[in-house]
Amino acid sequence: MADALKNAIAQSLECPVCLNTFTDPKILSCSHTYCKTCLDNLLECHGNEQMLRCPVCRAETQVPNQDVSKLPANLALKSLIEDVKNQYQFCTNCKSEDKPQAVVYCQDCGKYFCSTCQNKHSQWPDFISHDVLAMSEIVSGNVSVRRYHKCRKHPKDDEGWFCSDCRRFACFKCVVMEHTNEGHRVIEAAVYESNHMKSNEDLKSKADNKRSCFQKYVDFIDEQKERVSNVQKQCSDDINEAYEDLVRQVTEKKEILISEVKGRTEEVEKELDEMKKSVQEHITNLTTIADMVTKRTKIPLDMDALAAHDTLCQDLQEALKQEDPDYKQPIQSSRKGKSVNFKRNAGMNELGLGKIVNAVGKNIALPTKNSMNGMVGTPDDRMAVGYGSGGVETFSADGQHQQTVLKHEDIRGVGFLSDDRYVVLNRSNNITLYTPEQTKLNAVFETLSQDEGGFADLTVDGNDVIYVSYRKAMKIQVFSLAGGKAIREIPCEGYEPEQITSYNEYMIISFGSKIRLIDKQGVVKYELAKLGDFPYAAVSQWNTILIASLNYDIGLVSIDEYTNELKHIQNLVTDYTIEKPERDWYYLQQYRSAEIAFCTPDRLYIFH
Template sequence: MAEYGEDPLMSSQNLTCPLCLEMFKDATLLTCGHTFCRICLENYDETQREVADMACPLCRVTTKLDKERVAGLPANVTVNGLVDDCRSADVSHKATDDVTKCTACEFGKDAVSFCIACSYYMCEGCDEGHGQLMTTFFKGHQVISLDDVKEKDISIDELSNKCSIHKRDDKDLFCKDCKVFICYKCTIVSHRDHVIKNQPDVVDELKNTVDRLIKLSESTIASLKENIGFIENKKEGVQEATQKLRADVMEAVHVKSIQLQENERMLLEQVDALQERCDGDIDTLKENAVHRIQNISRSLALVNDGIKTRHLEMDRLTAHSLHCEELEAILSEAFDETSAKDILESVKDVKFLPTDNIHEEVGQFSTPTCRIINKFEFPKHIQGMVKKNINSVVIAQYGGQSVIKINSSGDKQDMQKLPSMFYYDIAFQSRSKMVVSSNSYYEIHVHAKDGSRLATMEVPRGGDYPKVSIGPSDEILVANKSSQVFIYESSGQTLTHTIPTPNLPKQAFAIMSGAIVTSSCDANPSVVQLYDKDGNAGTSIRALQGEYLYPAVDSKDRIFIAKVKKGTLLLTLYELEGLDLRKKAQFEELKISPGSNACYLVCLSRGMLAFACGCWLYFVKVPYI
């Protein structure tokens, strides 16, 4: 704070360049906010021309320079304006050829001298009186002639060690924060809490710093010169190393070209294998269609021969009736109109994905994902589900007395109705015979196509209602959460075999090879296990807590396993190797509606699955792998 009667603009220490310690000349602003004389910054920049930016001499914050370097930095207009005002207001900063008035008396005469100790300009009279008192009151005062100041072209401030704000006080202290000399009053007014040092100490420190920097600079320059010699001596070594690198690159390219050729051969082999597999499947479809034509023609011939006989004996009448039933069953089977299309679409869905990284292999083939093509909600939980043909299933609902046939488009048809019982699970044998698990814990019924009951089986009671499935020879498999799987001959009259199963399965399926696939379904833990007819165990797949496994077998003896967990369905395809399962593909998770943990999975065709969970039925398209 300026003393009474003093101009605030005279606080010149706030307008002093930290580098030259003089009042700013063409004040220039850095990004950090610090200001310096432009000429000081240009001199400073000469020492670091090799770097693109400038570090502030005070705080080291970097200022970005353009191609003009310091000349391109902005001027501090505010500081330059204050400097101009200060110079015009402070008489000590005026040019000595201006008219300076006496400040020691009240007459306003022209000044001829200046007393540094008194900080007064004096006219001839005051100068004479001041001189007469030099041996008493003004002893030791230094008086300067203004003519001498004019000849030497210097300012009064340069000759005086007095504070420009507090005129009578010497600037014998140094503010380390502001890098300026100040008086003791300034430490209280404008430099509170700053680091203040005595002038002699500052001079000693500066001398020590200069000496240290001189020695360090000489040592650094010597080391740099020695380093330059070292670098030049290593130039030949660099050339040798780069030549080796060139040779290594050429060798790597050669090896990579061989690897790429091998990768190309392997990829083309995969394409050939895909074509061979699909061609084989197409041929199989064609053979099946031809075989079906032959069966129809053979059955039709037997039917025609029988009807031509005028008098049919009882045995021949029975045989003729059976022939008619067989022909009707063959004709009722749906045509496989989708498999060939699925095979073609599966090949088209496979894409070759070239790699973006030139250091890796050529690329790889994409794996098509499965997707839900349709879903349907029923008013009650689905209790049982079985394949009807390649795009439809038959389901039984909780507490229902009839079963419903539904296809992937949503077309529905009510089928057999048995008022005397509830359906719990269903399966179909040849000639459209239906095996029904009812609301009894131990009874299973076999019904003809017209609904008449052909047989009733009593199953040893287990921990749940029995679930049924049909084997390759029309045998009936029963699982009821007991420690064994029951196998009955096709009529249902005789229990032919039992297989011990410690995992208490709720589902069991026979495959063409003779193995039995079991699942404990919604038990914790849920386990899928393979057995042979003698009860020898093979692969077991165990789910984590809260995950439930449901298997299904397709026409190629491949096994799909559905893992159900918190509204998600994860399908995995396995191939059978004896009693072991080898994972062939795992598809992306599908989102399903949360429902009961009692679920069913059925393979309809090579590219279509049906999945039931709670009240929901899903038709899922899977890649033709």
């Protein structure tokens, strides 16, 4: 009976959250007690609010000024813990009334041994592998004792079974008497402990993966911040270089320009910092609650500990349901900062230094002048430019020329299939398929000749369906990869399909001063007129529509983003000056890494 009482007292001295002996115990308004450190962690997991929810009964307790130390201390429990620590532990193996003081505790036997019993225990072959702890280590708190719980109704019997429905441990007698009816699922305590540890390991793995996901997002934000900071530094350097070449009276103008650069970039950095802060707070909360669930050295045994564990697991599951980060937000925010550039004045107004303008990452002269007929993004995030004089050139997002292929093909339009094969439309309106290694395939497509259909354009949708438009015939033919005759035709009544782009279940048609969004029956669903400008459309990486508006007479291009109903979202590039080509023909596309490519017959412009 004395041992049973000691075990009961020992259980009462364990915190339901950390499963260790209470340290600085604090009482909640519901009368449940926890370690101060455990309550601090729980408060942090819930955003450091004024209210603290009890893990056992889920009642709420007001925390004054979010300071757990101001909660009332459980002085009686604290005193009892000190008394228990200061008591001697006697040998539980000796049968004599005058039991000697224990010197070790065997974790496997669940008994305290005096020096004599320990000598005998250590010599028994079956006990050599047992985990034996010195009493000095136990008293110091350096190690945790694994206790064997005895049944309160049958003090001589271990609670060797666990009822999953009642959420409690029981001895064999209690199982037979109380847990055999329908609805009681009883397993061995060892099996439950094994399942519990496996569940903890699974939760820890998921938490680690989720934490890694968000940390990657934070690293990405840091990278975007660094790029924006580099833009700010470069602009400041350019402004200072111009300033040093001039006289002191331009000091005021210099400070105005630098202030404008900082104003644009620091706003972006602030947005990125807010995104980073939000995610880091989630990482901290996720880490704290995951550690509370997965790093405990003991198995929760009594009902309070099990209730606390269930609550913590539920909180962790809620945290794991948080959606993965959306990279679109930092890309869009950083793009506003990366597009800032300094344009120095030349000629009569050099004392004005210059002005802050949108930056173009690269301005590349095409290898073949006045021959560009089409441009499309490649599966490996390059930009392919097709030439009427023959060949396809590819360029990386930083403007580096990568390779030249299909030099023998005069290109009118070019596209790519999902398996990286080329789809080429030549100037005779014939379609040819090529492998990624530029091997010609045998498929034949019955397209309209130039005499029948007029000038043609080509696009390929996400299902590898090929569309060919004809300005003279005013229709679009639809082909499968098998070739042969068109599987259907889309009439274009009242408009010529000059440039076509596949967009979800629609087609984007560019012609004259209008952009039209038509369905697969040719019906115009939405229309946008750019008076005085020639618009060219592309699909963005976020499934919105990009439209480049060109003022050919003065050589200015602006690029804006629109919804799927052609409603304006934001301006991306404003009145950027391009070199006027001889031929009025342009293409707009976007890299997967978010850079925007605008191609004229002579040059490729890449905007960050």
